[in-house]
Amino acid sequence: MTGTADISRVEAPVTMKAYLMCAFAAFGGIFFGYDIGWMGGVLGMKYFIRLYTGKQYPDDLFDSVDAEGYMDYKLNFKIPAGDQSLVTSILSAGTFFGAIAAGDIADFIGRRLTIIMGCIIFSIGCILETVSTTLPVMVVGRLVAGFGVGFVSAIIILYMSEIAPKAVRGAIVSGYQFCITIGILLSNCVVYSTQDRDDTGSYRIPIAIQFIWAIILALGLFFLPESPRYFVKKGKLDQAAKALSSVRGHPLDSEYIQDELAEIVANHEYEMQVVPQTSYISGWTNCFRGSLNNGASNIRRTILGISLQMFQQLTGINFIFYFGTVFFQSLGTIDDPFLISLVTTLVNVLSTPLSFWIIERFGRRRILIIGGAGMVVSQFIVGIIGVTAGKPSGETNTAAISAMIAFICINVAFFATTWGPAAWVVIGEIFSLPIRSRGVGLSTASNWLWNCVSLYRLPPFPP
Numbered sequence: 001m002t003g004t005a006d007i008s009r010v011e012a013p014v015t016m017k018a019y020l021m022c023a024f025a026a027f028g029g030i031f032f033g034y035d036i037g038w039m040g041g042v043l044g045m046k047y048f049i050r051l052y053t054g055k056q057y058p059d060d061l062f063d064s065v066d067a068e069g070y071m072d073y074k075l076n077f078k079i080p081a082g083d084q085s086l087v088t089s090i091l092s093a094g095t096f097f098g099a100i101a102a103g104d105i106a107d108f109i110g111r112r113l114t115i116i117m118g119c120i121i122f123s124i125g126c127i128l129e130t131v132s133t134t135l136p137v138m139v140v141g142r143l144v145a146g147f148g149v150g151f152v153s154a155i156i157i158l159y160m161s162e163i164a165p166k167a168v169r170g171a172i173v174s175g176y177q178f179c180i181t182i183g184i185l186l187s188n189c190v191v192y193s194t195q196d197r198d199d200t201g202s203y204r205i206p207i208a209i210q211f212i213w214a215i216i217l218a219l220g221l222f223f224l225p226e227s228p229r230y231f232v233k234k235g236k237l238d239q240a241a242k243a244l245s246s247v248r249g250h251p252l253d254s255e256y257i258q259d260e261l262a263e264i265v266a267n268h269e270y271e272m273q274v275v276p277q278t279s280y281i282s283g284w285t286n287c288f289r290g291s292l293n294n295g296a297s298n299i300r301r302t303i304l305g306i307s308l309q310m311f312q313q314l315t316g317i318n319f320i321f322y323f324g325t326v327f328f329q330s331l332g333t334i335d336d337p338f339l340i341s342l343v344t345t346l347v348n349v350l351s352t353p354l355s356f357w358i359i360e361r362f363g364r365r366r367i368l369i370i371g372g373a374g375m376v377v378s379q380f381i382v383g384i385i386g387v388t389a390g391k392p393s394g395e396t397n398t399a400a401i402s403a404m405i406a407f408i409c410i411n412v413a414f415f416a417t418t419w420g421p422a423a424w425v426v427i428g429e430i431f432s433l434p435i436r437s438r439g440v441g442l443s444t445a446s447n448w449l450w451n452c453v454s455l456y457r458l459p460p461f462p463p
C-alpha cells in the first residue's frame with residue numbers, strides 16, 4: 001500500500017453520518033462538566049451537612065434567629081474545611097490516574113472499549129456515592145468515579161480526533177467543550193432544584209442523574225465503530241478499512257477510503273521508523289524523546305500538551321464555576337448570588353458555539369493568543385474595580401458591582417471561545433500515532449492535576 005501525493009483528495013467529503021458520530025462522542029463532555037458542577041452545591045446543602053456532621057439544624061436548636069449563639073452556630077453549621085477539601089480533591093486524584101492509565105489501555109483494547117470501561121467504572125463510583133451516608137464511602141465513591149471520568153475525558157478526545165474528518169476536526173472537538181459547558185449548567189440547575197429538600201433526595205438525585213450520561217454514552221458506543229487509527233497501529237488493515245468506511249460513510253472500495261487509509265498507514269510507518277517502539281517502557285519513554293530545540297520532536301509535543309492544559313486551568317476559570325456563588329455573596333450587595341452564578345454558567349454555554357467557527361477560521365494559535373490577552377485585561381479590570389470603587393463597604397456602588405459582573409462574563413466568554421475548546425483540540429492533534437494515546441492521557445491528567453492545584457492555591461474569595 002502506498003501513500004497518495006494528492007492531499008486534497010485524501011479525505012472523503014464529510015457526510016451527515018460522520019457529523020452525527022462525532023456529535024455523539026462529544027456527549028462524553030456532559031459527564032465531565034456535570035461532575036465538575038455538582039459537588040460544590042451538595043456540600044452546601046443543609047440535609048447533607050446534618051447527615052455528615054451529625055449536627056442539628058440551627059433553626060431546630062434555637063427559638064429565634066436573635067437567640068444568643070445562633071449566628072455562631074449557623075456559621076459553624078458546615079462540613080469541616082478539611083473534609084470539603086478531601087471530597088473535592090479526591091475526584092481529581094482519581095481522574096489524574098485514570099487519564100494516565102487510560103492511554104495504555106486504549107492501545108491494548110481500543111479506544112471504544114476503553115471509554116465503555118470508563119463508563120462502567122464511573123457507574124460503580126456513582127453507586128457508592130449515591131448509597132453513601134458516611135464520609136469514607138463518599139470519598140471512595142468519588143475516587144472510583146474520578147478514575148472513570150479520567151478514562152472518559154482522555155479517550156473521548158483521542159477517539160474524536162481520530163475519527164473526525166480533518167476539515168472540521170477543530171469544530172467537532174469544540175463540540176466536546178460545548179457539552180462540558182452544558183454539563184456544568186445542568187448540574188447547577190439540578191442542585192438548585194433539590195437543595196431545599198429535607199431528605200436524602202437532596203444529594204442523591206443530583207448524584208444519581210449521572211448514571212444517565214454513563215448509560216447513554218456506553219450504549220451508544222456499542223454501535224459506533226472503533227477508531228481506524230487504532231487498527232492501523234495494531235497492523236489490522238482490513239479492520240481499519242472497514243472502520244474508516246463506516247466513519248466516513250463511503251464504500252470500502254471507494255478511492256477516498258483507500259487513499260485515506262494509505263495515508264494513515266504511510267504516516268504510521270514513517271513515525272515508527274523515526275522513533276521505533278520496541279517495548280512497553282519505550283512506548284512511554286518515546287513521549288519524551290528528541291531535542292528540546294526541535295519544535296516537532298516528541299518531547300516538545302508532550303511539553304506543549306501538558307503545559308497547554310496547565311495554563312488552561314491557570315486561567316482561573318474554575319474559580320468562577322466552583323466559587324462563583326460564594327464570591328458574589330462576598331460582594332454583599334447582590335440579592336440572588338446563585339442567579340448571577342447561573343448567568344456566568346449560561347454565558348459559558350452560549351458563547352462556546354462561536355468557537356466552532358473561529359477555531360477553523362483563525363486557527364488554534366491565534367485564538368489562544370487573543371483569548372489569553374482578553375482574559376488578562378478583563379481580570380485586571382475586575383481586580384482594579386474590586387479594590388477601589390467596588391470594595392465592600394457601608395455604601396453600595398451598584399455601577400461598580402455591575403461593571404465587575406460584566407467583566408467576569410466577558411472573561412468567561414473569552415475562555416469559552418478560545419482556551420476552553422482550543423486546549424482540547426490541540427492535544428488531539430499534536431501527537432503522532434505511536435505516542436498519541438499516552439500523550440493525550442498525560443495532557444488530560446495535567447488538566448485534572450492543575451484543576452485541583454489551582455483551586456487549592458486560591459482562597460475561596462477575596463478577603
Ligand code: BGC
Binds near residue numbers: 180184321451
Ligand atoms: C476545562 C474545565 C472547565 C470547563 C469550563 C474545560 O475545558 O477543562 O476545567 O471547567 O472547560 O467550561
